[in-house]
Each structure stands twice: as structure tokens, then as C-alpha cells.
Amino acid sequence: MQRNKHRCLSNSDRPDEYIMKFISENTEITGEQSLTPEIKLRLFTPSCRFWRERPELWPFADPYWAIYWPGGQALSRYLLDNPEVCQGMTVLDLGSGCGASAIAAKMCGATHVVANDIDTVAAVATSMNCELNGLEPLICVADNMIGSELEGFDLILLGDMFYEETIATSLHSWLDHCIRTHGTKVLIGDPGRAQFQEHCIRRLLHQLAHFELPEPVKEENYGLTCSNVWYYNPQF
Numbered sequence: 001m002q003r004n005k006h007r008c009l010s011n012s013d014r015p016d017e018y019i020m021k022f023i024s025e026n027t028e029i030t031g032e033q034s035l036t037p038e039i040k041l042r043l044f045t046p047s048c049r050f051w052r053e054r055p056e057l058w059p060f061a062d063p064y065w066a067i068y069w070p071g072g073q074a075l076s077r078y079l080l081d082n083p084e085v086c087q088g089m090t091v092l093d094l095g096s097g098c099g100a101s102a103i104a105a106k107m108c109g110a111t112h113v114v115a116n117d118i119d120t121v122a123a124v125a126t127s128m129n130c131e132l133n134g135l136e137p138l139i140c141v142a143d144n145m146i147g148s149e150l151e152g153f154d155l156i157l158l159g160d161m162f163y164e165e166t167i168a169t170s171l172h173s174w175l176d177h178c179i180r181t182h183g184t185k186v187l188i189g190d191p192g193r194a195q196f197q198e199h200c201i202r203r204l205l206h207q208l209a210h211f212e213l214p215e216p217v218k219e220e221n222y223g224l225t226c227s228n229v230w231y232y233n234p235q236f
């Protein structure tokens with residue numbers, strides 16, 4: 001699907017029931033083809049109408065939540081393989097999209113999980129994805145939390161959030177503050193995007209895991225073959 005240049009409507013103009021029906025009718029339940037086959041998600045697939053439809057017919061903001069991004073896949077796989085990372089923790093999944101990493105954290109025994117995405121449709125998709133996986137709905141926050149005073153979180157998850165230089169730079173200084181002030185742990189999933197590899201945060205990260213992407217994920221993300229998980233622990 002091409003990027004939608006025409007933001008016809010604010011997502012908040014639509015009631016949740018309308019959005020739920022729209023998501024049900026325009027996504028497909030997926031699972032097996034990602035790095036985390038144990039998590040089921042409603043996503044865009046080639047059999048969905050908007051896979052090839054004219055983007056101006058899409059009634060919401062760009063549907064990042066309808067894709068399970070390779071960075072989020074690696075991060076979720078790492079959590080499921082290492083449940084002690086989340087067990088008993090208070091977790092924020094920032095830029096949560098479809099909610100997969102937040103769902104993985106909950107499955108691993110996190111006490112409290114917040115899914116944060118500025119797209120309000122992502123919150124509805126995340127609630128539907130929780131239900132698909134037999135979980136109670138997670139708390140979803142649509143405010144821009146980057147730059148806010150973040151108290152009470154043990155762990156911040158960032159799946160594929162380093163896709164634009166401006167976001168990367170604002171995340172960098174905010175994450176430094178969260179770690180320095182509140183001792184928050186930060187995990188990043190990224191498939192080697194240029195905006196990430198070339199950013200100054202990159203040399204401050206420690207690699208925790210490396211995953212080869214499944215073939216269908218490679219095909220959907222032309223040029224990407226693997227995805228990594230990084231731990232951010234800057235020396236102040």
C-alpha cells in the first residue's frame with residue numbers, strides 16, 4: 001500500500017465501534033509468518049482490499065498499526081525467549097502500532113503494560129489483538145509521551161521507532177533523561193534502518209539478539225534480511 005498523503009479525517013472523529021468494524025473487514029488474522037507465531041494479529045495482507053486500493057480512499061491516518069514491523073518482531077521474539085526481562089515489570093511500549101511487543105510483555109508476566117501510540121486507531125487494533133490472544137485489553141495511551149516526565153516504568157520498549165531522524169533525535173535525549181533520572185531500562189528493536197545505523201545513539205547500544213527474518217517478512221520489507229535487539233545503557 002502506498003503512503004496516504006490525504007488525511008481526510010481525524011481518527012478521533014470516529015467512534016470505536018466503527019473503527020472495530022472497519023479493522024475486522026479490512027485486515028486478516030495472521031500469525032505463522034512472523035518471528036512470533038505464538039502472537040496472532042490483525043494485519044494487512046495481500047488479500048485485504050486496501051493492499052492495492054487507492055490510498056486516498058483510506059479514511060484514517062497512515063495505518064502503521066496494520067503492519068508488524070521487523071524491529072517490533074525482533075523485540076517481541078527476544079521478550080518471549082527471555083521472559084525474565086519483563087516478569088513483574090511495569091512496561092511502556094512506545095510507538096506500539098499493532099501492540100505486539102506490549103502483548104509479548106504481558107504474555108511474559110509483566111505486571112503493568114501501557115501501549116502508547118499517537119494514532120488512536122492503533123489503540124483499537126491493540127485491544128482487538130489482545131482479545132485474539134486471550135488477554136484482557138491493555139491500557140492504551142494516545143498522547144505524545146516523548147519528552148514527558150516518565151515515572152513508574154521499569155522498561156521502555158521501542159520497536160522500529162528509529163525510522164525518521166527527527167524522532168530518533170527526540171527519542172535519544174528523552175531516553176537519556178529517563179535512564180538518568182528514573183533508572184528506566186530501554187530495549188530497541190531495529191532491522192538496520194539507515195536512520196538508526198547513522199544516528200549517534202547507535203554507538204551507545206549493546207546488541208542483545210540477532211534474528212534472520214522469515215522469508216515472507218523479507219519479501220514485504222524489501223532489502224531487509226535480519227533484525228536486532230539493542231540495550232541502551234549510556235555512560236553519563
Ligand SMILES: C[S@@+](CC[C@H](N)C(=O)[O-])C[C@H]1O[C@@H](n2cnc3c(N)ncnc32)[C@H](O)[C@@H]1O
Binds near residue numbers: 065122158163
Ligand atoms: C514503524 S511503526 C512501529 C510499530 C510497532 N512498534 C512495531 O514494531 O510493529 C511506528 C509507530 O510509532 C507511532 N508513533 C510515531 N510517533 C510517535 C510518538 N511520538 N509517540 C508514540 N507513537 C508514535 C506510529 O503511529 C506507528 O504506529
